[in-house]
Amino acid sequence: MLQIARRLTQALSLLFVILVPFLAYLNTLRQAYGIKGFHIANMSGGPVVGKFYAVYERTFGLLDEPVPLIDSVKGSFWSFTIFGFNISDPLAAIDFVLASKSIHGPLLASILIPVALTMILGRAFCGWVCPINTLTELLDRARSGLARILPGIPNINLGSKTKHWVLVGTVIIVVVAGIPLFSTYLPYVILGRELHNMFLFQAVGAGAYLLLILALFEFFISRRGWCRYLCPSGAMLSLIGSRSVVHITKPGSAKCLESCRECDRLCPMGLDVRNGSPGIDCTNCGDCLTVCPQGLLSYTYGFNRKSPVYTAAVVVALALILSTPASAHHMGGIPHYGYTENYPQVPLTEQSADVGDWIVSVTTIFFQGISQDLSSIPYDTQLYIHIRDRNATYSTSTASFKDPFNKGEISKTDNTDSGTSSYTGKILLTISDYQNNKLVSYSLKAPSEESIYRFRHYFKREGDYRVMVGFFPKGQLEEILFAVTIKTPGNSIWPIALGSSVVICSTLFLLYRKQKTTKYRKRKTKMLEVNP
């Protein structure tokens, strides 16, 4: 029964993390395309989004106003808003206070519920809610299967105190550098963020690879390594909940079976349950309660000596929470237009450089249409070249203009001839790869439109290219070289992920070796002590 309740809570919290960004995405479609937006959603987001949108229409769409309802639940476990109430991770508040060196009342109020719950339930967030714990528990099952085949699989013990050092170290860095850092590496924050990226922008960032590295680390190097030894959030919660009201105990009179080690074997935190109380690292998951053949272990709802202070704190906290102002509030009638992704007007690169009195600018734009993934020519690129006079004059009454690329002031005159300040003569364009092999050269006698020269080129593959622009001010050839990088956004993370995982794995391997040698040395000293 207990285990069913725990699994249900875990499943619900995982569902929460996944559903919030997904419904947020459907909500944007709903606001963009109105009530009968199925066909447009199908067109702009693809058949999968179309199907989901149909489901959304049949559930939330039947309500009068689904948008404000879904908007009232936003965020992930780092910080979320629910019907106007903000609930944040205690570490988020620490991060904010230390980095900004200021205090913000609503944020501090928003951590009161988690802190109060931790004081009552101990480190239960880890065992019952945290989606990373849920996922690593599943991973741990797979790992135990692997351990049956490969008994020698390493299981490094980094020490349960390490996570407190990680907490302290990060806090010091946050204070010194003045940047909030916990949110950049805590895996449950990353999971929430990557799910946002996945649903809202149909892309994943570097965080997905951090999660992959974490999974590999847990699977091959250290069993439940993150939660047991490294997680600073776990360290924080175990400190807050060190005198929690609910904890697991074994009556002093109870006698365990001689050879039974079931609770120690099963404990996800690797704690010493058999010898009485498991200590502050216990997540109150209750696995040991279910597994104990004699039923000796049980939850104790007790107050310790210091508990009146804690009870008072909890009461004050709850009182403060009730006074937090609700700020739920909604707007309607929002215009929306355009494609949802990869609209071909967004430039890939923009560069400019000076040649004498002229400013040459090169803009590259992918021109495949709506979706680059669906395009048969994935690197169909247009290059726009514009050459303007540095001392340009325009017919306008605005006091002064800034140059869009160099931000240099351009003086105002009363010249009424517009458009004459740009170069409009012959232009040469040579594209070569980075080994300087010439690929193609183009020339244009006059601008394609106004003063813009437009070239279209199918790059065969991603990479760095050299673009040489030649033009003839005063009849003489002037040339200038640009380096243009053609790449699909968000594809270059693999080398970084691979490199960082190699570094992390080798560091951990060294740690493992060091631990082994330390053990060996200790044994040797003992042996020497016994027989000198």
Add this chain to the structure above:
Amino acid sequence: MKLDRRSFLQTSVGTGAFVLAGAGIGSGIGTTTQFVVRPPGAKQGSEFLRSCIRCFQCGLMCPNMAIKPMGLKNGLAAIFTPHINPREQACMLCMKCGEVCPTDALEKIHSDYDSIQSKVKMGQAEVDPSVCYSYNGRLCGVCYDACPFPEEALKLKLFAQPEVDTDKCVGCGLCERACIHIPEAIRIYPSEKSVTNS
């Protein structure tokens, strides 16, 4: 926690190295290089970086999907902070993002004319007459149609030539988003308030 001398030394050396590395990261990679448009009501420069906890609720709230998380292009200090690329998707001034911000890194601003005009300054639109259609003998005026404050922030002169009023423009970027010229002839320059590094 029992500490013998050896492990105490090891721990202190390790912590010291950790802190030094962190300070190096903070001061070195942390320096930002690019100008970005922040969501409406954002705090100034580095104050914003310090007070944003990177929860990305603003991006989830944005009905237009204009708010995007930033990558590493502005250093580790600005990673995962919300920003807007107006050419991709511009701000519609609905002010929902400020409502969910737990730290007031984005100020809570009412979505009405007076509060937006007085409090929002994401940037400043500027026309580039050397590429703008209307300044080069054709009639366009698309930016004027997109502007939420027509005849105030953006005015059309003779031959539909756009002109920006620097006081009234809030920098929402709808004009840049709408510009039919490639590359765009009207752009948002982030205001001093939104510059990442002050």
